[in-house]
Amino acid sequence: xxxxxxxxxxxxxxxxxxxxxxxxxxxxxxxxxxxxxxxxxxxxxxxxxxxxxxxxxxxxxxxxxxxxxxxxxxxxxxxxxxxxxxxxxxxxxxxxxxxxxxxxxxxxxxxxxxxxxxxxxxxxxxxxxxxxxxxxxxxxxxxxxxxxxxxxxxxxxxxxxxxxxxxxxxxxxxxxxxxxxxxxxxxxxxxxxxxxxxxxxxxxxxxxxxxxxxxxxxxxxxxxxxxxxxxxxxxxxxxxxxxxxxxxxxxxxxxxxxxxxxxxxx
Amino acid sequence: xxxxxxxxxxxxxxxxxxxxxxxxxxxxxxxxxxxxxxxxxxxxxxxxxxxxxxxxxxxxxxxxxxxxxxxxxxxxxxxxxxxxxxxxxxxxxxxxxxxxxxxxxxxxxxxxxxxxxxxxxxxxxxxxxxxxxxxxxxxxxxxxxxxxxxxxxxxxxxxxxxxxxxxxxxxxxxxxxxxxxxxxxxxxxxxxxxxxxxxxxxxxxxxxxxxxxxxxxxxxxxxxxxxxxxxxxxxxxxxxxxxxxxxxxxxxxxxxxxxxxxxxxx
Amino acid sequence: xxxxxxxxxxxxxxxxxxxxxxxxxxxxxxxxxxxxxxxxxxxxxxxxxxxxxxxxxxxxxxxxxxxxxxxxxxxxxxxxxxxxxxxxxxxxxxxxxxxxxxxxxxxxxxxxxxxxxxxxxxxxxxxxxxxxxxxxxxxxxxxxxxxxxxxxxxxxxxxxxxxxxxxxxxxxxxxxxxxxxxxxxxxxxxxxxxxxxxxxxxxxxxxxxxxxxxxxxxxxxxxxxxxxxxxxxxxxxxxxxxxxxxxxxxxxxxxxxxxxxxxxxx
Numbered sequence: 105x106x107x108x109x110x111x112x113x114x115x116x117x118x119x120x121x122x123x124x125x126x127x128x129x130x131x132x133x134x135x136x137x138x139x140x141x142x143x144x145x146x147x148x149x150x151x152x153x154x155x156x157x158x159x160x161x162x163x164x165x166x167x168x169x170x171x172x173x174x175x176x177x178x179x180x181x182x183x184x185x186x187x188x189x190x191x192x193x194x195x196x197x198x199x200x201x202x203x204x205x206x207x208x209x210x211x212x213x214x215x216x217x218x219x220x221x222x223x224x225x226x227x228x229x230x231x232x233x234x235x236x237x238x239x240x241x242x243x244x245x246x247x248x249x250x251x252x253x254x255x256x257x258x259x260x261x262x263x264x265x266x267x268x269x270x271x272x273x274x275x276x277x278x279x280x281x282x283x284x285x286x287x288x289x290x291x292x293x294x295x296x297x298x299x300x301x302x303x304x305x306x307x308x309x310x311x312x313x314x315x316x317x318x319x320x321x322x323x324x325x326x327x328x329x330x331x332x333x334x335x336x337x338x339x340x341x342x343x344x345x346x347x348x349x350x351x352x353x354x355x356x357x358x359x360x361x362x363x364x365x366x367x368x369x370x
Numbered sequence: 371x372x373x374x375x376x377x378x379x380x381x382x383x384x385x386x387x388x389x390x391x392x393x394x395x396x397x398x399x400x401x402x403x404x405x406x407x408x409x410x411x412x413x414x415x416x417x418x419x420x421x422x423x424x425x426x427x428x429x430x431x432x433x434x435x436x437x438x439x440x441x442x443x444x445x446x447x448x449x450x451x452x453x454x455x456x457x458x459x460x461x462x463x464x465x466x467x468x469x470x471x472x473x474x475x476x477x478x479x480x481x482x483x484x485x486x487x488x489x490x491x492x493x494x495x496x497x498x499x500x501x502x503x504x505x506x507x508x509x510x511x512x513x514x515x516x517x518x519x520x521x522x523x524x525x526x527x528x529x530x531x532x533x534x535x536x537x538x539x540x541x542x543x544x545x546x547x548x549x550x551x552x553x554x555x556x557x558x559x560x561x562x563x564x565x566x567x568x569x570x571x572x573x574x575x576x577x578x579x580x581x582x583x584x585x586x587x588x589x590x591x592x593x594x595x596x597x598x599x600x601x602x603x604x605x606x607x608x609x610x611x612x613x614x615x616x617x618x619x620x621x622x623x624x625x626x627x628x629x630x631x632x633x634x635x636x
Numbered sequence: 637x638x639x640x641x642x643x644x645x646x647x648x649x650x651x652x653x654x655x656x657x658x659x660x661x662x663x664x665x666x667x668x669x670x671x672x673x674x675x676x677x678x679x680x681x682x683x684x685x686x687x688x689x690x691x692x693x694x695x696x697x698x699x700x701x702x703x704x705x706x707x708x709x710x711x712x713x714x715x716x717x718x719x720x721x722x723x724x725x726x727x728x729x730x731x732x733x734x735x736x737x738x739x740x741x742x743x744x745x746x747x748x749x750x751x752x753x754x755x756x757x758x759x760x761x762x763x764x765x766x767x768x769x770x771x772x773x774x775x776x777x778x779x780x781x782x783x784x785x786x787x788x789x790x791x792x793x794x795x796x797x798x799x800x801x802x803x804x805x806x807x808x809x810x811x812x813x814x815x816x817x818x819x820x821x822x823x824x825x826x827x828x829x830x831x832x833x834x835x836x837x838x839x840x841x842x843x844x845x846x847x848x849x850x851x852x853x854x855x856x857x858x859x860x861x862x863x864x865x866x867x868x869x870x871x872x873x874x875x876x877x878x879x880x881x882x883x884x885x886x887x888x889x890x891x892x893x894x895x896x897x898x899x900x901x902x
Contacts, residue, residue, distance in 0.1 A: 131665040133397040137561035155473035207687035295669035343882030350609030403827035421739035616875030
């Protein structure tokens with residue numbers, strides 16, 4: 105796994121334009137769809153219980169995101185996830201806000217128990233909750249990342265997933281393990297950048313069955329595109345950043361990824 | 371019908387600022403509202419079954435869009451559509467994704483059977499499904515448009531609607547028949563441009579009871595605005611295009627429409 | 637209360653980054669979250685009945701907005717509002733469209749009767765409906781503002797709230813009374829600017845328990861940011877305005893507020 109492989113997967117996504125089925129929150133639907141279109145994937149959103157499974161079966165990846173969950177939406181996510189499981193379609197789960205309320209934590213656990221989640225993406229706090237840890241995760245915002253790497257390894261083993269923890273350093277733990285150090289702090293000033301990242305990872309997983317490789321490549325591509333957008337917006341123009349980021353998800357190509365990717369094998 | 375008439379209708383919309391009631395999908399609500407405000411119409415969104423009919427009665431056009439349908443939302447659409455029918459308010463239906471899942475197809479058919487749809491807008495695949503065609507629609511993405519024109523004619527007759535099929539060439543079939551060749555390929559890289567188009571057509575239908583004329587004028591205006599926005603963004607900056615397109619929906623006026631409209635009577 | 641105090645509260649919001657829980661409409665979720673992030677507050681959106689109260693309890697302000705209400709969402713709003721009441725967390729209510737349909741009016745009245753609303757924000761028409769006035773409110777769009785000031789006073793007394801009525805002149809009536817004359821007409825061409833304002837006011841109320849002071853400061857800051865964005869976009873580029881406005885919610889600081897705030901004590 106190296107930057108050349110990231111470039112290769114990026115081109116594969118753009119050539120195959122995989123249909124990615126997103127059951128996601130109402131805050132980020134538009135940004136997610138536009139981000140996937142900019143990348144070159146084909147987004148679809150359908151979260152009615154009556155059709156979630158049917159749509160999942162014709163997709164090449166399924167994204168479950170509980171940012172604004174309701175009981176109906178969780179039911180639809182489970183139906184979509186199970187349908188994807190039956191057909192071997194990769195399922196990415198983003199447990200947004202797990203730990204913030206009991207309902208959110210329980211719903212996340214229910215999804216993990218009923219669906220065979222292939223890729224779990226969250227921040228360190230969310231992943232720690234799902235591993236049953238009550239202790240504080242140190243090093244999330246600081247310089248030390250040892251705890252986060254351990255947590256990713258633990259979650260991968262305990263939950264049987266490829267685990268992606270994002271933060272200052274992104275960590276991937278699955279068939280292989282990687283760290284990625286691309287991105288820009290302004291990403292935290294635009295809503296939905298984490299949610300869209302989940303859908304971008306899913307797009308890469310649609311064309312590469314080694315999900316740890318796919319996730320590392322997606323993280324690196326996404327971070328490079330963000331760096332290029334931030335070079336225009338600076339840190340103080342989040343409106344401009346969001347626009348330029350969509351531009352860069354479209355324009356960032358093989359050359360930019362090869363030159364600027366910062367990935368390491370653990 | 372000619373570009374001067376398009377310009378006249380555009381000014382009428384801007385002067386009368388018709389209230390357009392949109393029962394639409396969660397991906398495009400913001401973009402649709404902002405697009406209608408930019409045009410100069412007055413958007414409202416209210417899709418609870420408790421008030422959908424009441425809101426429809428005070429609107430001058432109603433848009434039904436099943437992009438992210440649920441059973442409650444379909445019920446609300448039917449209530450709004452029937453209320454509009456009783457008062458002679460034009461109803462536009464956009465059967466997003468008809469054919470993709472059985473639930474979506476059945477819901478589209480249910481709306482068509484319970485509501486007197488005035489204008490049906492979709493791509494060739496969606497319209498073909500609603501005409502009961504199982505055969506492939508040729509020429510949708512290619513140069514040949516004969517099949518699409520025939521399909522529009524067939525749908526108009528079979529379903530009793532003014533039929534608008536969008537693609538490389540847009541086709542309108544109703545009281546009269548038109549083709550429109552404005553627009554830009556980057557429209558397909560921004561989510562909701564088809565959905566917003568439906569609401570823009572509805573805005574023109576609010577001020578012109580010959581719906582085929584209104585639809586042809588709306589298509590031409592919309593396409594000219596897109597061409598002007600694409601002149602700034604190019605094909606590779608979808609973020610910039612979306613921003614400039616909202617600007618141009620506001621700024622494109624009579625002169626631009628008269629000079630750049632590409633409409634033909636069939 | 638003066639511009640220096642506005643500047644002080646603005647810095648307090650940016651330093652404390654209060655968690656603001658928004659139960660709002662599907663049209664403006666993204667814009668609201670991005671606006672709060674740009675300001676420096678911490679938005680959260682969670683409108684399931686199962687968790688609305690739990691999320692309210694950990695927030696520092698709660699916003700209820702019925703722009704696209706459904707019965708479930710109104711139930712969740714009431715649960716969140718009551719939970720906030722119990723803990724003394726400020727609750728802002730935006731009765732979007734009250735008066736447009738009976739369901740909307742009744743739902744607004746139900747919220748006002750079941751929740752102890754601290755700040756009520758609306759346009760003159762909406763507030764008049766909630767005061768049981770059937771007469772037209774004069775002067776809403778014109779120069780005369782006497783009626784609006786009287787209405788704000790009446791609503792504050794009758795409903796036991798700090799009342800904020802926005803228009804050409806914004807009026808605050810609570811512990812003290814203020815008028816604010818910042819802002820730009822292009823705000824009316826971008827959807828959700830009123831809804832986001834409610835959430836910005838709530839952010840200021842999270843750090844200042846005199847809600848009339850907090851509201852006046854928020855209105856002034858918001859209007860100054862809009863003026864600065866409109867200086868870039870002009871009146872005819874609503875797409876550009878929306879982007880620049882997010883930039884300015886981030887960049888407008890103490891100096892700009894002190895120099896450009898137009899607030900008067902009544």
